[in-house]
Amino acid sequence: MISSILPTYSRAPLSFVSGEGTWLIEEDGRRFLDMGAGIAVNVLGHGHPALVSTLKAQADKLWHTSNLYHIKNQEALAERLVDNTFADTVFFTNSGTEACELAVKMARKYFYDKGQPERVEIITFDGSFHGRSSAGIAAAGSEKMTKGFGPLLPGFVHLGFGDHDALNAAINDKTCAIMVEPVQGEGGIRPLPDACLKGLRDLCDEHGILMILDEVQCGVGRTGKLFAHEWAGVAPDIMMVAKGIGGGFPLGAVLATEDAASGMTAGTHGSTYGGNPLGCAVGCAVMDIVTGAEFLAEVNRKSSLMRQKLEGLVAAHPDVFEAVRGSGLMLGIKCKVAPGEVVNAGYSQEVIVVPAADNVVRLLPPLNISDDEIAEAVDRLDRAASSMSAA
Numbered sequence: 008m009i010s011s012i013l014p015t016y017s018r019a020p021l022s023f024v025s026g027e028g029t030w031l032i033e034e035d036g037r038r039f040l041d042m043g044a045g046i047a048v049n050v051l052g053h054g055h056p057a058l059v060s061t062l063k064a065q066a067d068k069l070w071h072t073s074n075l076y077h078i079k080n081q082e083a084l085a086e087r088l089v090d091n092t093f094a095d096t097v098f099f100t101n102s103g104t105e106a107c108e109l110a111v112k113m114a115r116k117y118f119y120d121k122g123q124p125e126r127v128e129i130i131t132f133d134g135s136f137h138g139r140s141s142a143g144i145a146a147a148g149s150e151k152m153t154k155g156f157g158p159l160l161p162g163f164v165h166l167g168f169g170d171h172d173a174l175n176a177a178i179n180d181k182t183c184a185i186m187v188e189p190v191q192g193e194g195g196i197r198p199l200p201d202a203c204l205k206g207l208r209d210l211c212d213e214h215g216i217l218m219i220l221d222e223v224q225c226g227v228g229r230t231g232k233l234f235a236h237e238w239a240g241v242a243p244d245i246m247m248v249a250k251g252i253g254g255g256f257p258l259g260a261v262l263a264t265e266d267a268a269s270g271m272t273a274g275t276h277g278s279t280y281g282g283n284p285l286g287c288a289v290g291c292a293v294m295d296i297v298t299g300a301e302f303l304a305e306v307n308r309k310s311s312l313m314r315q316k317l318e319g320l321v322a323a324h325p326d327v328f329e330a331v332r333g334s335g336l337m338l339g340i341k342c343k344v345a346p347g348e349v350v351n352a353g354y355s356q357e358v359i360v361v362p363a364a365d366n367v368v369r370l371l372p373p374l375n376i377s378d379d380e381i382a383e384a385v386d387r388l389d390r391a392a393s394s395m396s397a398a
Contacts, residue, residue, distance in 0.1 A: 019354060026053020029373050029380045031359065039354075040384045042370045043361040047192065047224045047337070050251040050293065052373035057292050058254050065288040072284065074277060080287035087294045091233055093242035094262035098271070099282030103223035103249030104138025106259040109276055110245050111142045113263060114184040114217050115162075116270030126183040127162045129219070134168050134194030134364060137186065137221055137247075146186060168197065171206075178210070184217040184245075185210070189235035192224035195365030196332055196339025201239035208241040217244040217267055223259070227251030228297040228374050230335035231307040238334070254293040258286040297374070306374050309381060310335045313370070316385040324392040332367075336374055339367040344395065352391035358384050 023031040023039070029052050031039045044050065051058060065080070072078060085097040100106045111129065118126035129146065131137070137146040141160050144152040148165040164182075166173045168191075185207055191197040211218040220243040225235040229251060232238055236246075244267040249259030259281070280286075296302060314331060317340060321328040327349070329341040342349055346362040353360050353368075361369040372384070 019351075021354065028052040028054070029376045037357055040358045040380060040387060042372045042384050043359045044371050044373050045255065046250070046361055046369075047229055047371040048250045048253070049255045050227055050229070050374045051254050051296060052375055053255075055254065055375075057296065058256075058289055061288050061292040062256065062285060065285050069284045071280070073279075074282065078282060078284055078287065080284050080291060081282040084282075084287045084290045084294065087291060087298070088248075088260065088262060091294070091298055092246075092262055093264065094246070095265040096263055096268050098261045098263075098276065098278075099287065100249070100259035100261065100278055101257050101280050101286075102138070102259045103221075103247060104140040104143045105278065105281065106223065106247040106249055106261045107137045107143045107146065107221070108140055109261045109271075110186070110219050110221075110247050111146070112276060113245055113261065113268060113271055114219060116275065117217065117267055118183045120270040125181055126216075128164050128179075128181045129162060129183060130164045130166060130174065130177055130185045132166055132168045132187060134191050134197060135186075135188055135221070136191070136193035138223075168194075169203070174210070178214050178216070182214065182216050184219050186219040186221060188221045188223075188225065189239070190225040190230060190334065190337055192337070192369065192371075193363055195341075195363045195367035196337060196369055197365070198332070198334055204236060204239040205241055208239075208243075211244075219243060219245045219247070221247045223247050223249045224371075225337055227293070228303055228306055228335075229337045229371070231303055231310055232335075233298060233303065235334070251297075252290050252293060253286055254289055256286050256289040258282075258290050302374070306335055309374075309376060309378065310338070312378060313372075313381045313385070314338060316381065317370070320385055320389055320392070323389065324396065327392045327395055329366075336370075336372055336376070338370045339363060340370070342366050342368060348395060349388075349391065352395050353388060355394065356387040356391045358387035358391065360388070 022034050024034045025032045031041045088097050131146050135147050137143040145160040222234050226248050246262045317331045333339045346368045349368045363369045
């Protein structure tokens, strides 16, 4: 008999009833160190006082209005994003996959309005993840994402990660954009080297096509910059954002230059819940903290500390782990065993990590994790690895 919840997730036998900072409390009272943060969502941990008070205050005033009307919090959050990024304009969504839908539409509409309706193809890369909507799975293109869900939305060209020759050969008069994650999350914490991101920007400029960055997982301070592409000193034309921007409240956004967004006029797109007063109030509170003078400097300091400790962990367990990779507080450990085994061993030691492709487990803790919690998390992973070696 099918469960009352559609069984599309293989769920761990855990049910958390509350959260405090970097900790999750299971219904039997056990306290778990959360190094997954809802897969990079809870950037400020669980129950952050500023986010809680902001949400409660907004809930007492107004939950929802249609986007047929002005929403003050939405305008305030859009102004914060425009002031702190390359973007001239923002559209708010409920999620990353909804942001992907708009990014695809925006790129194609741009060229349609420029008198080049044949330019509809978007180049993407192996290992990418752009959500689970029809456009998102078509963009990723992997069998794991698309098998059984055809016919797929056409117009995506999938290339090998880092295959420069294939990339140069793939661009033609049907190409409208290149879509890429500066750091692949689901793909196994695979950072795109800064030189490659610069090269993609140059290639887009050379051919007059748009650069779409997917910063749904790696954005909002996760890599130690507000957005990961800033490390490379380049700017996209369109960017997808979600997860961290809401700090746990469902919220996403598409950021764009005025030129890239020029085709999106009244009536061309909409969202029922995107940018509602509750989500945008929390989003403003998140931005106020993450863009604070010392916040990102602390993320980078903690990143160095965590990476150093993880390197020690890998060296201590060469039969379980292979290498550390990633940037900021978006780190992955390449495993010599199935990542699910590490995740389950972590549950036994009451520490949460997240599996990814390419035999990697992800560590995506709240960005305000303490030094002591980093040390405690690595100690628990050390015990988890020891238990696996002894088994």
